[in-house]
Structures are given as C-alpha cells and as structure tokens.
Amino acid sequence: MPKTGMEPIRRSQLIKATMAAIDEVGLADATVLRIARHAGVSAGIISHYFGGKDGLLEATMRQVLSDLGQAVAARRSKLANGSPRDHLGAIIDGNFDRSQVSGPAAKTWLAFWASSMHRTQLQRLQQVNDQRLYSNLCCQFRRLMPRDAARDAARGLAAMIDGLWLRGTLSPEGLDTERARRIAHGYLDQLLAGYDTSPASSKETA
Amino acid sequence: MPKTGMEPIRRSQLIKATMAAIDEVGLADATVLRIARHAGVSAGIISHYFGGKDGLLEATMRQVLSDLGQAVAARRSKLANGSPRDHLGAIIDGNFDRSQVSGPAAKTWLAFWASSMHRTQLQRLQQVNDQRLYSNLCCQFRRLMPRDAARDAARGLAAMIDGLWLRGTLSPEGLDTERARRIAHGYLDQLLAGYDTSPASSKETA
DNA sequence: TTTTATTGATTGAACGTTCAATAAAAAAAT
DNA sequence: ATTTTTTTATTGAACGTTCAATCAATAAAA
Numbered sequence: 076m077p078k079t080g081m082e083p084i085r086r087s088q089l090i091k092a093t094m095a096a097i098d099e100v101g102l103a104d105a106t107v108l109r110i111a112r113h114a115g116v117s118a119g120i121i122s123h124y125f126g127g128k129d130g131l132l133e134a135t136m137r138q139v140l141s142d143l144g145q146a147v148a149a150r151r152s153k154l155a156n157g158s159p160r161d162h163l164g165a166i167i168d169g170n171f172d173r174s175q176v177s178g179p180a181a182k183t184w185l186a187f188w189a190s191s192m193h194r195t196q197l198q199r200l201q202q203v204n205d206q207r208l209y210s211n212l213c214c215q216f217r218r219l220m221p222r223d224a225a226r227d228a229a230r231g232l233a234a235m236i237d238g239l240w241l242r243g244t245l246s247p248e249g250l251d252t253e254r255a256r257r258i259a260h261g262y263l264d265q266l267l268a269g270y271d272t273s274p275a276s277s278k279e280t281a
Numbered sequence: 282m283p284k285t286g287m288e289p290i291r292r293s294q295l296i297k298a299t300m301a302a303i304d305e306v307g308l309a310d311a312t313v314l315r316i317a318r319h320a321g322v323s324a325g326i327i328s329h330y331f332g333g334k335d336g337l338l339e340a341t342m343r344q345v346l347s348d349l350g351q352a353v354a355a356r357r358s359k360l361a362n363g364s365p366r367d368h369l370g371a372i373i374d375g376n377f378d379r380s381q382v383s384g385p386a387a388k389t390w391l392a393f394w395a396s397s398m399h400r401t402q403l404q405r406l407q408q409v410n411d412q413r414l415y416s417n418l419c420c421q422f423r424r425l426m427p428r429d430a431a432r433d434a435a436r437g438l439a440a441m442i443d444g445l446w447l448r449g450t451l452s453p454e455g456l457d458t459e460r461a462r463r464i465a466h467g468y469l470d471q472l473l474a475g476y477d478t479s480p481a482s483s484k485e486t487a
Numbered sequence: 488t489t490t491t492a493t494t495g496a497t498t499g500a501a502c503g504t505t506c507a508a509t510a511a512a513a514a515a516a517t
Numbered sequence: 518a519t520t521t522t523t524t525t526a527t528t529g530a531a532c533g534t535t536c537a538a539t540c541a542a543t544a545a546a547a
Contacts, residue, residue, distance in 0.1 A: 078512065081526065101399035103309060107503060117528045122504060182398050188451060189395040192388050193307035202453060230448075231441070231464045238444025242436075245394060247408060258437045265471045284546065287492065313537060323494045328538060 085124055086134065088114040093135045094179035102132075102186035133196055136187045139180060140204050146172035147211070159215040160267055163232070166211055167259045170236045171252050181244045209233050219270040228266045235262050291330055292340065294320040299341045300385035308338075308392035339402055342393045345386060346410050352378035353417070365421040366473055369438070372417055373465045376442045377458050387450045415439050425476040434472045441468050 092113035096105040107128050111118040125131040147169030154161045174180055191201040212232050216225035236259055243250025298319035302311040313334050317324040331337040353375030360367050380386055397407040418438050422431035442465055449456025 079525065085526090101396065103396070104399070106501080108501095118503080119505075119528065120526085123527080128503065182395075185395040185398060188447075189388075189391040190307065190309070191451065192391060193310075198453075201451060205448060205451060227460075227464055227467070230445075230460070231468060234444030234448050234461075234464070235437070235441055235468075236444070237447055238440030238442070239436075241394075241443055241447060242411060242440050245397065245407060245411060247404075254433075254436070255440075258433055258440070261433070262437060262468070262471075265468075285491065291492090312535085324537085325494065325539075326492085329493080334537065 082124065085114075085116070085120065088116070089121060089124065089131060090135045090138050091179075093131055094139075094183045097183050097186055098179035101182070102190065107131075129196075132190075133200070135183065136197055136200050139183055139187070140200060142174045142180070143170070143172075143204070144207070146170075146174055158271065159218045160263070160271055162215045163212065163263055163267075164260060166208070166215075167232075167236060167263065168256060170208070170240065171250075171256055171259075175240070176243075176250050176252060181250075185244065205233075208236070216266075219267065232259070232263060232266065235259055288330065291320075291322070291326065294322070295327060295330065295337060296341045296344050299337055300345075300389045303389050303392055304385035307388070308396065313337075335402075338396075339406070341389065342403055342406055345389055345393070346406060348380045348386070349376070349378075349410070350413070352376075352380055364477065365424045366469070366477055368421045369418065369469055369473075370466060372414070372421075373438075373442060373469065374462060376414070376446065377456075377462055377465075381446070382449075382456050382458060387456075391450065411439075414442070422472075425473065438465070438469060438472065441465050 089110065092110045093105065095113050096110045099105075100109070107118045107121050110131070111121060121128060121131055125134055147166055150165035150169045151157075151162055154165055157165075175184075187197055187201070191197040209229055213225055213229035216228045219225075220228065239255040239259060240250065243252075243255055295316065298316045299311065301319050302316045305311075306315070313324045313327050316337070317327060327334060327337055331340055353372055356371035356375045357363075357368055360371055363371075381390075393403055393407070397403040415435055419431055419435035422434045425431075426434065445461040445465060446456065449458075449461055
C-alpha cells in the first residue's frame with residue numbers, strides 16, 4: 076500500500092515500536108525483527124529509513140529527550156514572569172511527567188544511560204540533556220542567590236530529581252509520582268529558605 | 282597448570298574480568314571470549330565454573346552489591362554507639378567509596394540497573410539492595426523523628442545519594458566525590474535541623 | 488595411576504544487513 | 518476516462534558474521 080509521504084509516519088511508528096520492544100524484553104533482546112513486528116512492517120525497512128539499527132536507536136533516544144524537553148517547556152510556558160520558585164517547581168513536575176514515567180519511556184531511559192557509557196553518539200546526547208537540566212535549574216537559583224550557592228543548589232536538585240526517578244523506576248511498585256514530587260518540592264523549599272519571600276504556596280499543579 | 286583448589290581463585294578472576302570487560306566495551310559487547318581473555322583463561326571455563334554466561338553475570342552483580350555493603354559496614358563499625366547523624370553520614374560516605382566510583386564498578390552498576398528491569402534474577406538482587414539502603418537510613422532517622430517523617434527523609438536521602446552518584450557517573454568529568462559528599466551532607470543537615478542537637482561537626486572522614 | 492583443571496575447535500542458533508523482486512499509487516499519455 | 522508509464526514503498530529470503538555452549542583431548546598435580 077505505498078502512498079507517498081510515508082517517511083515521517085514510518086519513522087514515528089518505528090521509534091515507538093523500539094520503545095515498546097525495549098519495554099518488553101530490554102535493549103539486549105530488542106532485535107530488528109521484533110521491533111519491525113511491533114510496527115507491523117518488515118525488518119528491512121529499518122535500514123531503509125534509519126540506515127541501520129544504530130540509527131534507529133539514536134533516533135529513539137532523541138525522541139525521548141525531546142519529549143522530556145517539551146514536558147518541561149509546556150509547564151514553564153504557563154508561567155510568564157513567574158517567580159524562580161514557580162519555574163523550579165515546573166521543572167520538577169515536568170521531569171515526572173506521564174511521558175517520562177511510563178514503562179516504555181522509563182526502560183528506554185535506563186537502557187540508554189547504560190549504552191551512553193560506550194557509544195559516543197549517545198553519550199553526546201546524554202550530556203546535552205544533563206547539562207540542560209542543570210543549566211535551567213542554575214539559572215533560576217541565580218535569581219535568588221550567589222553563584223556558588225546557586226550551583227550547588229542546582230546540582231543538588233538535579234540529583235534529587237534523577238534519584239527519585241531512578242529509585243521509583245527500579246522499585247517493584249513503580250514510581251509514586253505524587254510522593255516523588257512532594258519530596259522534591261520539600262527539598263526545594265529548604266534550598267530556598269531564607270532567599271525568597273513567597274511561602275511555598277503548596278500548590279496542586281499536576 | 283592444574284593445582285587443586287582453583288575454584289575460588291578462578292571465580293574471583295572471572296568476576297573481575299567481567300567488570301573490566303564491561304568497563305571497556307559495555308555489557309552488550311562483553312562476550313565470554315573477551316572476558317576469558319581478560320582473565321587469561323579459556324572461554325570454556327566460564328561455563329565450567331558458572332554454568333554459563335548468565336551465572337557469571339549474576340555472580341558479578343552479587344560481588345558489586347557485596348562490595349557496597351562492606352564499604353558501608355566498614356565505616357559504620359567504627360561508630361559503636363554513634364549518633365544517628367554519624368551513622369547517616371557513614372552511609373553516605375560508604376556509597377561514595379572508591380570501590381563504587383571506579384570505572385569498572387560504575388559501569389557495571391549501570392548495566393545491571395538496566396538489565397534488572399528484564400531479568401527476574403537480577404531484579405531480586407537489585408531490590409534487596411535498594412531496600413537495604415532505605416531501611417538503614419529509615420532506621421537511623423526513626424531515632425530522631427516520627428515514622429512518616431523518617432520515611433520521607435530516608436526516601437529523600439536515598440534518592441539524593443543515588444542521584445548524585447548517577448549524574449556524576451554519567452558526567453564526562455566523572456564523579457567529584459568531594460562535592461557529592463558535601464551536597465549530600467548538606468541535605469542531611471537540613472533534614473536533621475530541629476531534630477538533633479549536635480552541630481553537624483563538619484568532619485573530614487573520607 | 489587416578490584425579491582435577493583446562494583447553495580450543497566445533498556446532499548450531501540468532502543476528503543485522505542487503506538487494507532483487509513486487510506491488511500499489513501517482514503521473515503521464517492516450 | 519482509460520490505459521500506460523514512472524515513481525515510491527515495501528518485502529523477505531539469502532548471506533556472512535558472531536556468539537554461547539559443548540565436549541573430547543590434554544596435561545599437570547596428587
């Protein structure tokens with residue numbers, strides 16, 4: 076059934092199929108055949124659209140990174156002229172967005188973390204993403220405190236976010252988003268104590 | 282050169298070789314041949330001593346978990362009748378022990394985290410370890426605060442430790458142990474603020 | 488001489504990639 | 518409108534490679 080303009084459709088299909096396969100059996104057993112079956116297409120099509128399996132995996136990681144970026148950006152765009160605390164809270168919540176907590180996304184994240192230690196292509200993507208989270212946090216803390224204090228606050232909050240996400244993902248019960256957000260926001264309150272005036276506002280933005 | 286009693290020697294050799302191979306090329310490319318060459322033995326010996334590659338990988342994960350447990354236990358054993366803050370600090374420092382930060386150990390940890398999502402054998406080991414860290418922390422916090430507060434404090438500190446470790450490991454500059462410990466101890470101070478009397482003691486136990 | 492430890496060639500299975508063949512749609516021609 | 522031609526999309530069998538596991542052969546120690 077070849078209509079024209081299938082490329083973006085197939086690319087999207089195959090990327091989703093890759094995440095589904097990783098969710099099912101892990102990256103090690105996510106063969107091109109299995110991925111192709113998930114997308115309902117032939118195995119050969121992967122080389123056609125992505126040049127090979129490696130290209131598909133890189134494209135998949137780009138997608139996951141992009142999803143995270145958008146989840147954060149969507150929340151922050153609602154905060155024109157918001158306080159630093161508002162922006163930091165939005166960054167926290169964005170990192171615990173549905174799209175990042177689901178099985179396929181979570182297991183894909185883990186697999187790519189491990190792979191990025193040995194594949195320079197993935198490593199660069201990984202570093203850009205880590206740096207982005209850190210910079211965003213640091214930038215907001217800088218509005219309230221001196222440089223060195225802001226840096227350590229950003230490092231601490233970044234670690235807290237990733238750590239809560241990691242332990243929740245590895246846990247058999249899965250990530251308790253509510254609780255993770257509560258702990259992260261609590262830590263944020265402590266970091267900001269003495270620096271801003273607003274009383275944490277204890278909001279319920281999900 | 283077959284002497285008797287080679288088993289424990291070979292097992293230890295092969296486990297170290299496995300971590301070295303994972304450090305070099307990642308779990309995906311850590312073939313039995315490469316591991317065996319690292320240990321200076323034949324590939325067949327792996328099946329002989331571990332029943333197969335899976336057995337070797339499981340034994341390797343057990344070793345890494347055991348090393349972490351001992352790094353923590355060693356620090357805590359010097360604190361007979363120590364304060365909760367002392368014990369919590371020792372747990373933090375133990376998690377940033379040399380043995381856990383080195384390239385082979387770090388990359389092995391990451392690889393096993395990803396694998397544990399799909400291999401029930403590794404998953405159980407993983408959960409026992411996570412639970413151990415949480416329980417140890419919770420137990421100490423309970424000496425100073427109510428149950429629910431202790432639980433959240435333990436969850437937060439566990440996430441902070443793992444998050445600092447993770448981001449440091451993924452970072453191109455590697456983990457800055459000093460800085461990580463400083464941030465984690467700072468968070469601990471905030472968690473304990475108002476609960477204990479001792480003034481953080483700003484110690485230099487490495 | 489018997490036991491223990493080790494080797495390494497062999498085997499069979501599984502993988503990613505390739506490419507000639509195919510078929511549907513779109514475009515062009517009638 | 519209908520037929521023909523061209524383009525685009527897709528297939529899946531075949532190929533070469535790589536891997537883990539096996540096991541008969543071997544050699545040192547007991």
